[in-house]
Amino acid sequence: MYLRHLQVGHFRSWESADLALTPGPTVLVGRNGQGKTNLVEAVGYLATLGSHRVSADAPLVRHGASQAVVRAALRRDDRELLVEVEINPGRANRVRVNRAPLPRPRELLGLVRTVLFAPEDLALVRGDPAERRRFLDDLLVSRTPRLAGVRSDYDRVLKQRNALLKTAKLARGNALATLDVWDGHLTELGGQLLAARLQLVADLAPYVAESYAGVAGPGADRAALGYSSSVPLAGDGAPVDPARVLPGAEELAAALRERVAERRKDEVDRGVTLVGPHRDDLVLHLGPAPAKGYASHGESWSFALAVKLACFALLRADGDDPILVLDDVFAELDSGRRAALAEVARSAEQTLITAAVAEDVPAVLLGTRVQIADGQARILPGEPTEESAATGEAGVDGG
Amino acid sequence: MYEGAVQDLIDELGRLPGVGPKSAQRIAFHLLAAESTDVGRLVAALQRVQAEVRFCVTCHNVAETEQCRICRDPRRTLDVICVVEEPKDVVAIERTREFKGRYHVLGGAISPIEGIGPDDLKVKELMTRLMDGQVTELIIATDPNLEGEATAAYLARLVGPLGLAVSRLASGLPVGGDLEYADEVTLGRAFEGRRRIDA
Ligand SMILES: Nc1ncnc2c1ncn2[C@@H]1O[C@H](COP(=O)(O)OP(=O)(O)OP(=O)(O)O)[C@@H](O)[C@H]1O
Ligand SMILES: [Mg+2]
Ligand SMILES: [Zn+2]
Numbered sequence: 001m002y003l004r005h006l007q008v009g010h011f012r013s014w015e016s017a018d019l020a021l022t023p024g025p026t027v028l029v030g031r032n033g034q035g036k037t038n039l040v041e042a043v044g045y046l047a048t049l050g051s052h053r054v055s056a057d058a059p060l061v062r063h064g065a066s067q068a069v070v071r072a073a074l075r076r077d078d079r080e081l082l083v084e085v086e087i088n089p090g091r092a093n094r095v096r097v098n099r100a101p102l103p104r105p106r107e108l109l110g111l112v113r114t115v116l117f118a119p120e121d122l123a124l125v126r127g128d129p130a131e132r133r134r135f136l137d138d139l140l141v142s143r144t145p146r147l148a149g150v151r152s153d154y155d156r157v158l159k160q161r162n163a164l165l166k167t168a169k170l171a172r173g174n175a176l177a178t179l180d181v182w183d184g185h186l187t188e189l190g191g192q193l194l195a196a197r198l199q200l201v202a203d204l205a206p207y208v209a210e211s212y213a214g215v216a217g218p219g220a221d222r223a224a225l226g227y228s229s230s231v232p233l234a235g236d237g238a239p240v241d242p243a244r245v246l247p248g249a250e251e252l253a254a255a256l257r258e259r260v261a262e263r264r265k266d267e268v269d270r271g272v273t274l275v276g277p278h279r280d281d282l283v284l285h286l287g288p289a290p291a292k293g294y295a296s297h298g299e300s301w302s303f304a305l306a307v308k309l310a311c312f313a314l315l316r317a318d319g320d321d322p323i324l325v326l327d328d329v330f331a332e333l334d335s336g337r338r339a340a341l342a343e344v345a346r347s348a349e350q351t352l353i354t355a356a357v358a359e360d361v362p363a364v365l366l367g368t369r370v371q372i373a374d375g376q377a378r379i380l381p382g383e384p385t386e387e388s389a390a391t392g393e394a395g396v397d398g399g
Numbered sequence: 400m401y402e403g404a405v406q407d408l409i410d411e412l413g414r415l416p417g418v419g420p421k422s423a424q425r426i427a428f429h430l431l432a433a434e435s436t437d438v439g440r441l442v443a444a445l446q447r448v449q450a451e452v453r454f455c456v457t458c459h460n461v462a463e464t465e466q467c468r469i470c471r472d473p474r475r476t477l478d479v480i481c482v483v484e485e486p487k488d489v490v491a492i493e494r495t496r497e498f499k500g501r502y503h504v505l506g507g508a509i510s511p512i513e514g515i516g517p518d519d520l521k522v523k524e525l526m527t528r529l530m531d532g533q534v535t536e537l538i539i540a541t542d543p544n545l546e547g548e549a550t551a552a553y554l555a556r557l558v559g560p561l562g563l564a565v566s567r568l569a570s571g572l573p574v575g576g577d578l579e580y581a582d583e584v585t586l587g588r589a590f591e592g593r594r595r596i597d598a
Contacts, residue, residue, distance in 0.1 A: 091419065153545060156545050157545060159512055160510065160511050160512055160545070160546070160549070161511070163511035163512045163514075164511035164516075167511065167514070177517065177553070178509055178511075178516060178517060178549065178553050180556070181509075181549045181552045181553045181556075182511075182549060184552060185545065185548070185549065
């Protein structure tokens with residue numbers, strides 16, 4: 001899939017931007033702080049309804065504006081879809097596809113698929129488990145959109161249950177009488193989420209090993225994935241064994257129920273839910289040790305890159321290239337890793353790259369260049385692409 | 400920010416459900432520009448609901464007398480009670496003309512986040528009604544969202560020992576939704592196809 005057109009309004013530093021895009025690599029160049037990342041962040045928002053830089057939506061809306069708009073023409077399966085998201089911090093977003101409003105914004109998830117690699121991804125290796133859970137769940141939802149509902153229901157049940165546990169100690173009479181009911185929801189939804197995550201980790205692991213070997217070069221340690229869970233699972237946290245049969249959602253729900261019962265007293269004492277996929281972690285193994293706490297800076301970067309390349313390969317194997325977004329990453333990589341990344345980026349159906357100077361980007365990717373300066377995006381003359389030649393126009397306008 | 404009275408009005412309007420700051424401002428300025436007789440009618444309507452509308456002593460639906468119109472209606476059967484969250488759900492179900500029994504309005508759903516537990520709802524009152532021996536069937540028509548499901552599951556367990564037939568509206572209702580917004584046909588079908596809960 002690829003974006004044929006991107007428009008934003010009141011998004012971050014942009015008053016407005018209107019950019020015709022083409023398949024293949026496009027490099028956004030411009031001095032620091034001109035709004036390059038802001039544009040690719042908007043593309044990422046269409047895919048995940050979130051930003052790769054901030055967890056709240058408020059910073060995405062331009063100072064002084066009350067809402068931001070991101071609009072894109074998506075080519076996918078030989079069709080063109082017009083996707084529009086209105087970002088309303090503090091209120092529900094509004095999403096339209098081909099001008100028809102979706103009943104719920106999350107129904108957009110899975111339509112635009114991106115794999116975004118940015119300096120922030122170092123947190124995949126070095127950050128808190130929450131970063132890795134979010135990574136897994138975003139990938140999960142992009143492969144299986146139905147799970148967006150499971151994830152958001154699970155989060156809601158968790159909030160309700162935590163609220164109940166918090167008040168349970170001081171509460172009157174039968175406050176805990178409703179805990180069983182929330183347990184039922186928690187373990188059923190948790191079982192589904194857990195089963196899906198385990199399957200995903202198993203699917204992704206071989207691609208991670210392969211990508212890491214390609215990125216880190218010969219002689220490097222072997223990269224592997226594991227999943228560490230709050231319910232006892234066979235081989236918990238260890239590198240996944242492709243021969244192992246994974247437990248299904250119902251089996252996992254039963255295991256969760258059992259564990260919840262065991263920990264009930266602790267949960268009431270501490271006033272929080274201690275069992276469930278919200279406590280789990282994706283474990284990155286490098287050779288004999290976990291990457292977190294052991295891997296060098298360079299190894300951590302390679303691992304983060306390998307994970308993202310693995311996502312790309314996995315989604316590609318599902319049948320359609322996701323849009324590859326590379327935010328400011330070439331300057332951070334040495335020549336071997338640049339070459340490995342450039343190889344994938346060149347083969348992708350569409351790659352959007354940001355860089356302060358074009359020299360940072362491998363020459364094979366310097367097809368279409370867009371100059372970002374003074375609130376404007378302008379396609380630089382070069383070999384004219386089919387698209388820009390046909391429409392005769394480039395990007396326009398800013399404020 | 401506007402001066403005193405205008406800002407007070409905007410603030411009050413903004414506290415109403417579904418009214419954001421922008422709409423609150425629009426409504427306030429509409430009222431400022433409106434004829435004083437129009438505003439007078441609105442004020443009178445507000446005062447009347449305050450003074451005259453109360454809740455049915457039996458089912459807790461809104462009523463203008465001690466009992467609501469449905470509870471007073473001798474044609475409604477006494478053996479089936481349909482439990483809903485809010486009075487607006489009664490209106491939605493009445494529109495389908497599928498249901499001939501009586502209602503019980505809980506006044507919300509279980510939601511610990513909002514500090515609402517069973518004791519904050521008309522659950523005890525429901526149990527008292529069920530004890531009188533006339534009721535043989537209970538239909539739980541709470542909203543098809545997590546809080547509604549949790550409330551339904553809780554009630555089903557609670558009334559289990561009474562040995563009534565307990566059922567939940569059939570699926571087909573949009574999940575995560577609000578009974579109020581289900582169209583009549585869908586809601587009517589959900590009623591016919593209600594499924595038995597074995598507590
Ligand atoms: N909500 C907002 N409203 C207005 N301006 C904003 C908003 N959010 C961010 N900015 C501005 O956007 C600019 C950063 O844009 P962006 O991160 O896209 O830069 P960049 O071109 O990627 O730069 P670099 O090369 O340093 O990565 C900053 O100057 C910041 O002040
Ligand atoms: Mg940047
Ligand atoms: Zn009544």
